Amino acid sequence: MGKTLGSIIFIGAGMLSQTAMAAWPDDKPIELVVGFAPGGGTDVMARNLARFMEKRLGESARIVVVNKPGSSGEISNNYIQNAKPDGYTLGMINVPGYVFLPMYRKTIYQPDQIRPIARIVDDPAMLVGNRDAGKPITLKDFIAQAKNTSFSIGHSGDGTTGHLGMLELGRDAGFKFTSIPYKGNGEAKASLIGKHVDYVMMTTGEALELGQPGTPLVGVALWGAKRAANGVPTLAEQGYDLQISSERGIAGPLALPDDIAKRVQDAVEATMKDPGFLEAGKADAPVLAFMPGAQWSQRLKELEKRMKTLVDLMAASK
Incomplete structure (x- = not known):
């Protein structure tokens, strides 16, 4: 009798599990x-x-x-x-x-x-600056000044796309920078607009303002295989064979x-x-x-x- 009851309980639990799964989502x-x-x-x-x-x-x-x-x-x-x-x-x-x-x-x-x-x-990742901040807005000028000035570079966090992309560029171009991690690029972009950080590494989809009237944001370089719709020059065009996405x-x-x-x-x-x-x-x-x-x-x-x-x-x- 106990064995039969145990079997019934086991079967019932199995049916209950199947019913729960069938209800998803x-x-x-x-x-x-x-x-x-x-x-x-x-x-x-x-x-x-x-x-x-x-x-x-x-x-x-x-x-x-x-x-x-x-x-x-x-x-x-x-x-x-x-x-x-x-x-x-x-x-x-x-x-x-x-x-x-x-x-x-x-x-x-x-x-x-x-x-x-x-x-x-x-x-692809992209280096974005603030046109009104008085900092270089071409990659050539950015690198030249970065060798003597430790620019603050915002990104989404240590080890994320933008951070790694900038580390590779710094290695190849011979400069160091001050890393500023944020919890998200929404915060980083606000800091860039407010001139609290020199530059921000973000992706093309996070900087739709580029090229639009009234925005202070400007693209310096793109870590892509080719230019995106915003027309920002790639690193390869500017002498650095680097891509990160x-x-x-x-x-x-x-x-x-x-x-x-x-x-x-x-x-x-x-x-x-x-x-x-x-x-x-x-x-x-x-x-x-x-x-x-x-x-x-x-x-x-x-x-x-x-x-x-x-x-x-x-x-x-x-």
Whole structure:
């Protein structure tokens, strides 16, 4: 009798688990965690993506963006890693910082414990100045003065795209700079406009003001393979063969079930083709670059090889 009752209880629990899984994602909101403060490129993209993804996941699906800024995305990455793998906690990961941080210091997360689901953006870094601040606005003049003056350079955090890009340029061009990390590029941009920092490293999608009447912001150099729509000259055009880009996408806990990961991946891909999403997210439209989770995971493993060469450079800057 006890054995039969135990079997009934076991079967009932299994049925309950299947029922709960079948309800995803209709029975409660999905958290989409962002590791930077509101107003930056990752945050704006995530909020735009969330409202268009919802309808691809079901009529009752709801996605809530949650900001957990700090430590160059480490806090958010740790939250994703340790979340219950039920599909209700997803997050944005920002490459190369996501890969690089655990290489040069002990972190509370490890990339091999997080599952990349879909890449969304491949956005080159850019050095931006304030035309009204009296600082050089051409790369040639910037480098010449930087060899005698330690300019303050704002970025999204130690080991993030902009910081690494400036470290490489400083190494190759022979100058040092004062690193100013922010919780997000929204804060960094405000400091640049307010003349509290000399320059800011940001991505093309975070500096749509460039070229518009009335803005004091001016692009000095782009870490891309070719010029973006804003016309900022690339480093290669100006004598430095350097490129670095901010890749952003969605990830989840490592044990996230395959069927949920596939539904999220498909929803991202469909959203990125939605005319409404493209119109609402004009900042990201030029740099959208969808990549399935498995392919992106392989690319990140290859990126690790390049990032290892920057560990000593990062340590020397401290």
